[in-house]
Amino acid sequence: MTMTINAHAFISAAPKGLRAESADLSPAEFYDRYCADTGPIKLSEWVPAPQRSMPSYTATLEFAGHLRTVVAAGNPVAALTSALYDEGYPLEILQFHQRSTDAGTATFVQCECNGRRGWGAALAGDGPESTMRAMVAGINQLGD
Numbered sequence: 001m002t003m004t005i006n007a008h009a010f011i012s013a014a015p016k017g018l019r020a021e022s023a024d025l026s027p028a029e030f031y032d033r034y035c036a037d038t039g040p041i042k043l044s045e046w047v048p049a050p051q052r053s054m055p056s057y058t059a060t061l062e063f064a065g066h067l068r069t070v071v072a073a074g075n076p077v078a079a080l081t082s083a084l085y086d087e088g089y090p091l092e093i094l095q096f097h098q099r100s101t102d103a104g105t106a107t108f109v110q111c112e113c114n115g116r117r118g119w120g121a122a123l124a125g126d127g128p129e130s131t132m133r134a135m136v137a138g139i140n141q142l143g144d
Helices: 007-012 016-021 027-034 076-086 127-143
Strands: 041-048 056-063 066-073 091-101 104-113 116-124
Touching (some): 027 116, 056 127, 104 127
Antiparallel strands (some): 091 104, 104 116
């Protein structure tokens, strides 16, 4: 999904440490480094389930040639973390920041995987989707 955003507003929503780390980057460079969906994992489909007592979501992930469907009831972070672990990506979330913006929900996650640390960021229409996209961006950034 492509969203038109005010890049400066999105970056200003980032936590202080990430803003300091990325101070010398243009908005396009920030996006390429922290938000790009290129890498070994791709979130190819995200579907919120009809409203129930507890929200649920279905995500389809592409891992180097195969698909995996993840179903989350209530907590997409736990479901995605478990799926990534099963695929050989022991992801740990070190910092999590989420803010509402005029363009949607901005999520920033600092991840660690196999001793490497890095940030992932995303902007989406709702918090759970933004979270999933930021986590995938973070793991992909560490895989470079």
